[in-house]
Amino acid sequence: MQRILNALLQFRNPILYFFLLTISLSITNNRSAFHEYTLEKYGFYFSSKLYAFQYSISNYFNLGTVNRQLLEENEKLKAVELEINKLPLYPGALIKPQRFPYKLKKATVLKNSFQNQRNFILINQGSSHGIRPEMGVISNNGIVGIVHSVSKNYANVISILHQDLKINVRTTKSPAFGSLVWKGGSPLEFKIEDIVTNANIHVGDTIITGGMSFYFPLGIPIGHITHLEKNEENGYFSIDAQLFNDPSQVYYVYVLENQDFEELESLQKNIVQ
Amino acid sequence: MNIFSISAIITFISLVLAQTLLFNHFYIFGFVNPIVYLLFFVYYRFESNQTLLIGLAFLLGFFVDFISQSGGAHTIASLTVGFLRPILIRYAFGATMDSPQSYFTDSRRINKLIFLVLMVLLHHTFYFTLVYFSWDAFYLILRNTFITSIFSLILIGIILSFYPNKK
Structure with a gap:
């Protein structure tokens, strides 16, 4: 206590000075609207800096919640996007509304790989969430x-980075369809097979899903054509394609549920039998 | 209550009145308003109580502000000069044993002039910075500080020449 008093006595002049300075600043603040405004401006500057700092910290700890919310929002938006995307590709689609039997379920990737020739992805949604094979x-x-x-x-998901998986694709400009197959090297480089040479396709065309399978609706953009060569011997193009998105680096995915799957499956069985 | 305290009080009151009633109505070149109440810091003896001086400096500026109905600029500038006066004295007269007891007991003209210039510049810098209180007015602050300081110094010099040099 004695020491505190001593210190106070020793620094009594600066203490008195700053005390009176505060008083005079508050007088200035009260008596002049201009000074009040300017001081408020500086005060606001500092408080906003402080709040921004606080916000950035709380933001960091909220990232998980925000991610989840964004994913939920994306799930809805993706469904809308898919439905809209395919519309202009069908002739007369705007006049006759089409059924869109796909529903989306979001999922998180737990395990992913691209080193093997046949890669699989593990996701955190299962039969209890309504996920079925295919x-x-x-x-x-x-x-x-x-x-x-x-x-x-x-x-367990068969990755697109799997040499036996063939995805039915076409380009936005031409209705000719082929199969997208991974080359086995870089996760971005694919080749497209079985497009006949009379099809109207060019380097740079956007590749979309063809809609000739039960798995994917028509019109999901996948990548673009990087190299095109006419193979005169067998009458097919040999096409190199590059994906928009590296499939080995996805963390959030959406599972497409085709609500007409069983109906289509039973139809196909009848044909086979 | 010795003779010095009474004369200090009289100086205090007369300086406040002189500043507010007389010098605040000077408009040399239309904008220069000399500030002479700084004479109080000259008159206040160097070895007297520093804490009391800070309080008096605050009151001096406060009264000038109050009567001339300005913001708190005089208060803050005067308070700062009162607080920093020992440093000014040390700069102007040296920190040796022969530092004078008051402004009037010293006979070195150059040191006295340096003290006055430092004090006036310090006060005017604070005063005009607080009056304009904006970076945009930086040039205005510099110009006003410089020109007003010259006239304040001239007036302070004239008034000081009436005081006898006590040995």
Whole structure:
């Protein structure tokens, strides 16, 4: 106590000065609207800096919640986007409304790989969430794969980076369709097979899903054509394509549920029999 | 209550009145308003109580502000000069044993002039900075500080020449 008093006595002049300075500043503040405004401006500057700092910290801890909210929002928006995308591709689609039997379910990627020639992805949604085998899986900018096997809470997805998986594709300009197959090297480089040479396609065309399977609706953008060569011997193009999105680096995916799947499946069985 | 305290009070009151009633109505060149109440810091003896001087400096500026109905600029500038006066004295007269007891007991003209110039510049810088209180007026602050300081110094010099140099 004695020391505190001593210190106070020793620094009595600066203390008195700053005390009186505060008083005079408050007098200035009260008596002049201009000074009040200017001081308020500085005060606001500092407080806003402080709040911004506080906000950035709380923001960081809220990231998980925000991510989840964004994912939910994206799930809805993606469904709308898919439905809208395919419309202009059907002739007369704007006049006759089409059914859109796909529904989206969001999922998080738990395990992903691209080193093997046949890669699989593990996602955190399973049969209890309504996931069944043979559902298409897409990401925010491209397709990811097809569900292979399902347990109660998890599902195994055949990655698009799988040499046996062929995806039905076409370009936005031409209705000729072919199959997209991974080359096995870089996760971005694919080749497209089975497009006949009389089709009207060019380098730079956007590749979209063809809609000739039960897994993916028509019109999901996948990538673009980088190289085009006419193979005169067999009458097919040999096409190199590059994906928009690296499938080995997706963390959130959407599983496409085709609500007409069983109906279509039973139809096909009848044909086979 | 010795003779010095009474004369200090009289100086205090007369300086406040002189500043507010007389010098605040000077408009040399239309904008220069000399500030002479700084004479109080000259008159206040160097070895007297510093804490009291800070309080008096605050009151001096406060009364000038109050009567001339300005903002708090005089208060803050005067308070700062009162607070920093020991440093000004040390700069102007040196920190040796022969530092004078008051302004009037010293006979070194150059040191006295340096003290006055430093004090007036310090006061005017604070005063005009607070009056304009904006970076945009930087040039105005510099111009006013410089020109007003010259006239304040001239007036302070004239008034000081009436005081006898006590040995």
